[in-house]
Amino acid sequence: MATKNKLAFLSQQAPASYVAGLGRGASGFTTRSDIGPAREGPSAEVIAEAQAKRGEEVEPDPEAYQDPDNETGLFAGTVYEADDEEADKIYDEVDKKMDMRRRARRCVHEAIEAEALATFRAERPKLQTQFADLKRGLGSVTDAEWENLPEVGNLTRKKRKRDPREGRTYAVPDSILTGDRDRGDMENSLDAKQQQLGGFETPADSGGVTDLVEMGQARDSLLSLKLDQVSIPHSVSGSSSTVDPKGYLTDLNSVVHKTEAEIGDIKRARMLFDSLVKSNPKHSPGWIAAACVEEHAGRMVAARKIIKMGCEQCPKSEDVWLEAARLHNNDDAKVILANAVQHVSQSVKIWLTASELEHDIKAKKRVMRKALEHIPNSVTLWKKTISLETSPADALILLSRAVEVLPHSIELWLALARLETPDRAKKVLNKARKAVPTSHEIWIAAGRLVEQGAMAEDKIEEARAKELELVDKTIEAGVRELKRHQVVLTRDQWIAEAEKCENEGSLRTCEAIVKATIGMEVEEEDRESTWVGDVEAALGKGRIGTARAVLAYALRVFPDKKSLWRRAADLEKDHGTRDTLETILAQAVRYCPQAEVLWLMFAKEKWLSGDVPGARSVLEQAFVANPESEQIWLAAVKLEAENGELGVAKELLGRARTVADTERIWMKSAVFERQQGQLENALLTVNTALTKYPTFAKLHMIKGQIHTDMGDIPSARTAYAAGLKSCPKNTTLWILASRLEEKDGRAIKARALLEKARLVNPKQEDLWAEAVGVEERSGGAAQAKALLARGLQDCPSSGLLWSLAIWMEPRPARKARSVDALKKSSDNPQVICTVARLFWAEGKIEKARDWFRRATATDKDRGDSWGWWYRFEMEHGTKEHQEDVATKCTAAEPHHSPVWQSVAKDLRNTGKPVREILQLTAKRLQ
Structure with missing residues (x-):
């Protein structure tokens, strides 16, 4: 049987639908053996035809008939509802949760790996790390040390071939070394032969002699030749050199080396x-x-x-x-x-x-x-x-000639007028006015000249007053003439000229300018506000005379404006004399008789000047104008009480309770009786007043204090309880009731009262501070600190609580706490005072003084700040510093802050001046 050839298919023709590698998913490819561009694979139609011949079903492309504007997929026809959105969110949350879990595991693994790497590097560090300290030490190596470092030799222990360029070294004989040593020496003695010849032998000719004098002359000639070569003649004169013969060497230091x-x-x-x-x-x-x-x-x-x-x-x-x-x-x-x-x-x-x-x-x-x-x-x-002229006469002659040549120069006319005598100066200014009719400087100079003549020492008062009136007329005429010549200056320009006159000492000319021009360009309904703005602007520049002149004109236009009179009185009080202040106040009460504050200021100035009868007279006139004024009655009582007229004061209080039946008069009556030690009468007065004014909190306070003075604690507790029932919003009553319980040894009751007070009166810093004080006095420092933290949450901008918080911190942390306090409390004066005390404790005297000054400037009515400053000056300041603080405090007349009020309202300190109250407050502060 013949053997079947297994490779026969290679010689056969391939089927029509055959595609190489199609079974393995290939659709056409090229190899490296192919030459030329890669071949394209079979098209989709060819593949579909081959699959049809083999009987395979052709799978339709799912996106072939898809509308790109519509959604695809299984749920393309459904509606995206709320439950779909919720499901998407749940899936997203699950994905995030899983990612977080994986991330946590990754972090753990990374931390373990980093720790293992650190342990490994600790055992076997890098070479870079081992030599890091030596590399840092190279920064201190100097240039000389760097140059002296030896070259690196051959350390390989191998026999190195000798470089033929290096050559060989040989031992040098001693004769050569000796000759080399003596070659640079100089012979300073002559042998016998040289002494006979009178010099040295020359090497060339032993019979010649070297002349030392000629050598010196040759050296000088050579140096002169070099200097001449360096010398460069000037292009114009040709007589000097650019080389300084004295400093040509030192001048090299000024040579600038250019890049x-x-x-x-x-x-x-x-x-x-x-x-x-x-x-x-x-x-x-x-x-x-x-x-x-x-x-x-x-x-x-x-x-x-x-x-x-x-x-x-x-x-x-x-x-x-x-x-x-x-x-x-x-x-x-x-x-x-x-x-x-x-x-x-x-x-x-x-x-x-x-x-x-x-x-x-x-x-x-x-x-x-x-x-x-x-x-x-x-x-x-x-x-x-x-x-350039030193003689006034010569300067006068030149100026006279100058104004003839230049008649339109205002500066020359004014200079000539200043050099002339007053009579001739008037003629000069008249000529100048005719030559330059559009100059306002000439009119102002004329007014100043008139003022200068009126202020002469030999003038009597009547003549001086008449001549000063001429100043006003001169300036008014000048303004009219300038308008006639179509020269109109603005209000601001005229005010600037007035300020200039004030700066140069011509106050009456300044006033005349203001009087003639201040009403320009101002609407009738805006006059008062505009003039007040002018006053503030002048005071901001320190121009007191201009501000006084503007106010005087405004008061002539608005004589019945109490605010203007009050501003004028404050101006005279700050920058004037007592006489001018009393004059202003006398005019003020004449034009504004119903202004109680003006009557009180007038009476107080009379009293401070020592004129007690004058103060009584002022108050009597005030009674006529304001018969039912509570403030005037109380001022009269205070005047009599301060001057020892206690009977008269008591009688006045009785009449005041009849004529002006007010709650403050009843309160002052009870306080007066208490100050005189008549507690029974004071208690009777308070009870009578409470029947009329049961909601007046101060009456309840006085009643409780009177019972406390009498030693009747239960009655005092009853009085405070009645007051809290009638006036639950008064925080002082709550604090007094709490202190009474604390004084009676019932701290728990005191805490309960304060807790109830905070419920009735939220966000009250004094209640929180009193609660913190109760805890501190009871020995509960931790409880006090916790309570203070709650208080700061309730009152985050309270300066009182922030001050307590600073002192509760340990010493190293107080500075940082004070910075937070200043930010949160918006520079509260109590916090500023606390910062000053911190600097005081650190021994920074000047900084502490500056911060005390800043605290009192922020709030002049806070007496404790003055007390701390005075105590600081008592320890670290001089007598001048102490007197300065006492004077400023007396002028400020503070009334508030806890320690100051407790000292001022103490019955033993009744009638004491502000200076003594300041000293007592400084002693009591801790």
Whole structure:
């Protein structure tokens, strides 16, 4: 049987539908043996036809008939509803959760690997780590040490072939070493033969002798020759050298070494400007710039040469001549400017520069007078010439001539008027007014001249008053004339002129200007607010006279404005005298008799000046104008009580309770009885007052304090309880009731009262502070700190609580706590005072003083800040510092803050002045 050939299919023709490798998923490919581009595989139609011949079902393409605008898939026809969205969110959350779990595992594995790597590196560190300290040490190696490091040799222990270029070394004989040693020595003695010949033998000719004097002369000649070669003659004078014979060596220190970039820039600039002056030789800025480039490069000779050519090409340019004068020395500059005035004789700058080059006053005058011959209409030259005169008579002559030549120069007219006598000055100003009718400076100068004459010492009061009225008339006439000549200055310009007059000492002229112009450009309904703004602006600049003049004019227009009179009184109180203040207040109460505050200020000033009868008279007039005024009655009572008239004060209080039946008068009556030690009468007065005013909290406070003074704690507790029932929103009543319980040894009851108070009055810092104080006094520091933390949450911007929080911190943490307190409390004065005390504790005296000053400036009414500052000055300040604090505190008259009020309202301190209260407060503060 014949053997079947297994490779017969290779010679057979392939079926029509055969595709090589189709069964393995191939659809046409090429191999490396193929030459040319890869063949494309069979198309989709061919594949489909072959599959049909083999009986295979053709699978339709799922995306063949798909609309790209519609969704595909199993749920293509469904609607995406809310439950679908919820399911998607759940799946997303599950994916995130799984990812977080895997991430946690990865973090653990990474941490374990990092720890293992760190342990391995600790046992076997890298070479880089081992030599890190040595590499850091290389930073301290100096250049000399680096150069002295030996070269690395051959350490391989192998026999190295000798480099033929290195050569060999041999031992040197001693004779050569000795000869080399003696070669540089000098012989300073002569042998017998040389002494006979008078010198040394020359090597060439043993019979010749070297002359030492000739050698010295040759050396000097050589040095002189070198200096002459370095010397460069000037381009103009040719008589001097650029080498300083005294400092030519030390002057090398001023040589500027330029970089290659700078040299390149100079070369490019030189080429540009050289092209510029060649293309446009009449362009003077080009010559100046070219000379400046050479000057910057250090080539002064070239710069002078260029500027000289510029002067020749542009003889009418004053800038070129001035630059040439600047580049030369003083003598050469004079010659250059002398040539310049021949070409540019009308240049003021050249004449002024020529004058400045002269050192003699006579020479300066000669130059300036020569300049005036060429330019007689230059104000600058006239002013310069006049300023050189030392004699007033000569200056007067020059000014007289100047105003004839320049009649429109206001400066020259004013200068002439200042030098003349008052009578002649008036004539000068009249001439100036006719010559320059549009100048307001001349009218102002005329007003100042009139004021100066009126303020002479030999003037009597009546004549002085009449002449001062002429100042107002002069300024008014000036304003009218200026309007007639269509010269209208704005209000701001006139106010600026008034301030200028005040600054120069002419207060009456300042007032006249304000009086004549302050009403300009102001609507009738805006006059008061505009003038008040002018007053504030003037006070901000420190111009008190201008502010006083504006207020005076405003009060003439609005005499019944209480606010304007109050502002004027405050201005005089701060910057005026007591007499002017009393004058203002007397006018104020005449125009505003119903203003109680003005009557009280007037009476207080009379009292402070020591005029007690005058104060009584003022209050009597106030009673007539305001018969039912509570403040006036109380002021009268205080005046009599302070001056020891207790009977009169008591009688006044009785009449006040009848005429002006107010709650404050009843309260003051009870306080007066208590201060006199008449507790029974005081208690009777309080009970009567409570029947009329049961909701007045201070009456309940006084009643409880009277019972406490009498030692009747239960009655005091009852009084406070009644007050809390009638006035539950008054925090002071709650605090007094709590302190009464704490004083009676019932701290638990005190805590309960404060807790109830905080429920009734939320966000009250004083209640939280009192609760913290109760815990501290009971010994519960931890409880106090926790309570303070709650208080800060309830009142995050409370300065009182932040101050307590600072002191509760340990010493190292107080500074950081104070920074937080300043930020959270918006620079509260109590926190500022606490910061000052911290600096005090650290020994930083000046910083502490500055912060105490800042605390009192922020709130002048807080007495404890003044007390702390005074106590600080008592320990670290001088007598002047203590007196300064006491004076400022007396002027501020503080009334509030806990310790200050407790001292001021103590019955033993009744009637004491502010200075004593300050001293007692400083002693009590801890």
